[in-house]
Amino acid sequence: MGENPKSRRPSRHPSPRPSPRPSRHPGAVARRRAAAAAARLSPPAWLLDNLRPQPAPIRWPAVARASVALAAPLAVGFATDQHAYGALFALGALNGILSDTADAYRMRVLHVAVPQVFAAIGVTLGTLVFGQEWAAVGVLALVALVSGMISSIGAVASFGGLLLLLNAVVGAGLPLPEPWWKAPLLIALGGLFVLLLSLLAWPFRAGVPERAAVARTYRATADLLEASAAPDSEFDRRRRAVTLALNHAYDMLLARRASDHGWRAPLVRLLAQLNVIIPLVEAASLRDRRPSPEVTAALRHLADVVAEGRTGEGEPDLPPPRTASDRAVDTALRYVASVVGEADVDPTHLNDRLGRPAALSVRVRRATRDVLLSEASWRYGLRLALCIGLAQTLVAVIPVQRSYWVALTVTFVLKPDFGSVFSRAVLRALGTAVGLVVAGVVLAEVPVGWWDVLVVALLAPIIPAVSAKGYAFQTAAITPVILLISDVLNHEGFDLVAPRLVDSLIGCAIALVAGYLLWPESWHTRVGHRLADAVEETAEYVRRAFGAGGAGGAGGAGGAAEVTAAADQAEVERTRRRIYRDLSTVRTEFQRALTEPPPIGRRAAAWWPLVVATERIVDATTAARVRVSYGAPAPAPAETADIADQLTDMAERLRSSEVLVEVRGESGDGAEEGSVLAALRQELRAAKAIASPGARVM
Numbered sequence: 001m002g003e004n005p006k007s008r009r010p011s012r013h014p015s016p017r018p019s020p021r022p023s024r025h026p027g028a029v030a031r032r033r034a035a036a037a038a039a040r041l042s043p044p045a046w047l048l049d050n051l052r053p054q055p056a057p058i059r060w061p062a063v064a065r066a067s068v069a070l071a072a073p074l075a076v077g078f079a080t081d082q083h084a085y086g087a088l089f090a091l092g093a094l095n096g097i098l099s100d101t102a103d104a105y106r107m108r109v110l111h112v113a114v115p116q117v118f119a120a121i122g123v124t125l126g127t128l129v130f131g132q133e134w135a136a137v138g139v140l141a142l143v144a145l146v147s148g149m150i151s152s153i154g155a156v157a158s159f160g161g162l163l164l165l166l167n168a169v170v171g172a173g174l175p176l177p178e179p180w181w182k183a184p185l186l187i188a189l190g191g192l193f194v195l196l197l198s199l200l201a202w203p204f205r206a207g208v209p210e211r212a213a214v215a216r217t218y219r220a221t222a223d224l225l226e227a228s229a230a231p232d233s234e235f236d237r238r239r240r241a242v243t244l245a246l247n248h249a250y251d252m253l254l255a256r257r258a259s260d261h262g263w264r265a266p267l268v269r270l271l272a273q274l275n276v277i278i279p280l281v282e283a284a285s286l287r288d289r290r291p292s293p294e295v296t297a298a299l300r301h302l303a304d305v306v307a308e309g310r311t312g313e314g315e316p317d318l319p320p321p322r323t324a325s326d327r328a329v330d331t332a333l334r335y336v337a338s339v340v341g342e343a344d345v346d347p348t349h350l351n352d353r354l355g356r357p358a359a360l361s362v363r364v365r366r367a368t369r370d371v372l373l374s375e376a377s378w379r380y381g382l383r384l385a386l387c388i389g390l391a392q393t394l395v396a397v398i399p400v401q402r403s404y405w406v407a408l409t410v411t412f413v414l415k416p417d418f419g420s421v422f423s424r425a426v427l428r429a430l431g432t433a434v435g436l437v438v439a440g441v442v443l444a445e446v447p448v449g450w451w452d453v454l455v456v457a458l459l460a461p462i463i464p465a466v467s468a469k470g471y472a473f474q475t476a477a478i479t480p481v482i483l484l485i486s487d488v489l490n491h492e493g494f495d496l497v498a499p500r501l502v503d504s505l506i507g508c509a510i511a512l513v514a515g516y517l518l519w520p521e522s523w524h525t526r527v528g529h530r531l532a533d534a535v536e537e538t539a540e541y542v543r544r545a546f547g548a549g550g551a552g553g554a555g556g557a558g559g560a561a562e563v564t565a566a567a568d569q570a571e572v573e574r575t576r577r578r579i580y581r582d583l584s585t586v587r588t589e590f591q592r593a594l595t596e597p598p599p600i601g602r603r604a605a606a607w608w609p610l611v612v613a614t615e616r617i618v619d620a621t622t623a624a625r626v627r628v629s630y631g632a633p634a635p636a637p638a639e640t641a642d643i644a645d646q647l648t649d650m651a652e653r654l655r656s657s658e659v660l661v662e663v664r665g666e667s668g669d670g671a672e673e674g675s676v677l678a679a680l681r682q683e684l685r686a687a688k689a690i691a692s693p694g695a696r697v698m
Contacts, residue, residue, distance in 0.1 A: 050423045050595050051430075056468035062100055063461040065197045069093040070481065071457035073190060074488065078450055084177050085186055087488040090456070091170070092190020094481065095119050097463060099159050100194055103209040104252050105202040108195065110156055116191035118160035119167045120184035126171020127180050133396035136172045140407065141389035143168045148381030151415070152374060153367045158415075165388070165411050173404020174489065207266055211307050213249040214274050218303035218336075220245040221281055222296045225329065229290040236612060239619070240587070242281055243580045249274055250577075269342075273306055276339045278573055280332035285623040288325035294318055295329060302340050313341040324630045384414050387515045391507060405500055409507025412475075414515045421516045423595045425508040427472035432504040434472075435479025440497045442480060443487060456484055528607060530589055531614065532655035534582045538617055539647035541575045542680075545625045546640045572625070579618055586611055610654075613687035617647070620680040632676045639677055646684060 070090050077086015095116065102111045125143060129136040147161035167187065176183040220242045227238045253270055280299075298316035305313050316337050321327040371377050391407040409432075413424045442455055459481050466473040483496055490496075590611060593604035628634050675681075 050427055050470065051472060053469040053473065058465050061198075061201075062097070062464040065100065065194060066097045066460040066464050067457045069097060069190075069194045069197060070460040070485075071453050073193075074456055074485075075450075075453045077488070078453065083488050085182075087485050088176070088183055088186040089190040089193070090485050092116070092119065092187035092192075093194050094190075094463075094478075094485075095163055095167075095187065096191035096194025097460070098467075099163075099191070100198055100464070103213065104255065105199060105206070105209065107252065107255050108198050110255070111159070112191060112195040112198065114156050115160040115163045116188045116195075118164040119191065120188040122164040122167035123171040123176070123187055124180065124184045126168040126173070127176055127183060129172050130175065133392075137389055137392040137396060140165075140168055140172060140392050141385045144388035144411075145381040145385040147411075148384035149371050149377045151380065152371060152377045157367075162411065162415065165384075166408060169388075169404050169407040169411065173407070174486075207270075207309065210249075210252055210266075210270055211309055213245075213252050214270055215303040215307035217242065217245040217249050217274065217277055218299055218306060221277055221284065222299040222303070224281070224284045225291050225296050225299070228284065228287045228325075232616070235287065236615065239284075239615070240584070243584050246274075246277075246281075246577070247581055247584060272339050272342075273336075276332075276336045278577070280329065280336060282573075282576075282622050282626050283325070283328035283332045285619045286325040286328060286626055287623070288323055291326070291329055292319050295333060298337070299333060302337060305340055311341060313337065315341075324627065324632075328626050328630055383515050383519060384411075387414055387510055390514050391510050394506070394510070405503035406507045406510070409504045410511050410515070413508060413511040421511060422597060424471055425512045425516070427470070428475055429505060429508050431472040431475025432479050432501065434476040436483075436497050436501055438476075439480035439483040439500075440494060442484065443494045443496060448487060448491060448493075452484055452488060456481060459484070528654050530586050531607060531611060532651040534579060534586055535614055535647055535654060536651035537575070537579045537582060538614060538621070539644045539651065541572070541579055541618065542621055542640060542644045542647065544572045544575055545621055546628070546635055546637075576618065576622060580615075583611065583615055583618070610687060610690045613683065613690055617680065617683045617687060620683045624676045624680055627676050635675055635677045639675060643677065643680060643684060646688075650688065 070093050073086045073089035073093060075086070077083050077089070080086075096112050099112050099115045100108065102108045122143065125139060126136075129139045144165055147165040149161075151158040151161045171183065220238070224235070224238045224242050227235045230238075253267065253274065294316075295318060298318060301316070302313070305311075315334060318330055318333065321330040387410045388407055391410050395406055409428060413428050414421060415424070438459075446452065446455055459477070462477040463474070463481065466477050479500075483500065487493060487496060590604055590608055594601050594608075596604070624632075624635070
């Protein structure tokens, strides 16, 4: 099979007509000047992009939990005349709500429970230095160093580090009930209360989130197959959706497998059902023509079967294949149906694409070593410690009412793993201003007491509903809730509003100057370096795909040869999955860089087409491998080596520059007319045309 003519057809746009000469009528000139003035006064594009709500579904169970988890403690506190206890319990519940982001029930235990331990430790350390201004500077700076360093371990550790520092700041800045152990206990219990609410349905819905994640990959693959004849941009979009669905499903199953001892039937079945979709995803890369509606309908039916946990389904009724692409899809889909229909799966024959997780002790040692030896961990920890130290020193020298809010703002803003520091500072200021308007109205009109319970019950659900929409929306939702809970503790009412705005602006200024502008790395993007790693992995994928057994056509005599070929095939598939996962991470990094102000955002935008070109190189490699496995002549080793060498050369040059660089021309060594790698060479030429001096960013 050759390249897809539909996706390679040259553009045939008609020649544009000459632009009409602009009118010199006084009214037209005035309108143009007014439009130019409006354009100059309009917010910059990077800010508008940050303020645009992100498309994210609302997790309605989390919305309901937030209302109950925050309002119930306040109600109990008012009923028992223990207002402070209820407020601290509610603060802990707010920690739990912010960390309650996992779908799988086992993951919720990890995501919610572990950060509460850090929160309890943080508030304990803060309480010990309450009222001791200079001791608080040293202790909070040290806590900030630890918080920043452990954030590089993973998502749970990052949020745990955030709660460690946040609660240390609260303990050092607010008078909390005596003795010292009450505050950490109440805050921890508040977070665990959210965990309890989130696990109530576990006995009735065990395994449902995992099955839904696997079924989502089936539906995304069906969407991808339907886009086989669509324009490249639409096919790329749907392929990225498949990548995200696969990443999410594999992460969920890997987390469950790490906590399971041995193989369990439901986990084995889900792993098998997820693994068998990979050949169908690879077959979709051929893009010769759109499959028949019966094919995608059968795949969506299998998705429903997986989601419902059914077995015993018969073989799907599919039309006879007419082309090599049809045969690849037909074979892969029938294999999917056979695995989904099996009641029992033998784990000894399961092609493991995940790899066995290391023992917990081994993972702890690796994480500790990585944190202590990582330059990035130390650099971020020191940056956070510097900013927190400056914030605490400032409020120790200059009297600031309720000064803990300055350090809280610095902590929230200076989280680069949550997004751009510069953008978060701007969005924090805007979100706080909006939240203070709401809080001001409530504090001015609603007296402290049972009305607070009703208001919190109405405002709390907004937090999980809008958190995924953007940081400004999350800040605007959290601010009035925190101020209402704080008012229960200190009874300052409307007088809280103005100081909070001033403190937030001071914290944003400290984060911008000491945590962003003073660090040279803030003005440089590392997107080229990350992209170079992905290109280098792509070169390795090309070598493996057409090596021994890589194309799926190498047979060999005897069982040993079959085992070797199967192992090679599994390694090729793992390599491809790793590249797509890495490219997904690269896309996330690019999207963060694009939200930065110039010149960083402009430089990132120049690299963006090369990310797309790299993804298409991987697609073309996969399509060529599938064609070889279905009878196309395998490429000559010299041709494969030449393409891989060109990709390696591109990676080396990208890694050594912050602008797009020239790469060596195509040699054509080993290339044959009508080669199965013709489409791959075309994509490689396109990538090298992008990575050229003419595309440099000035």
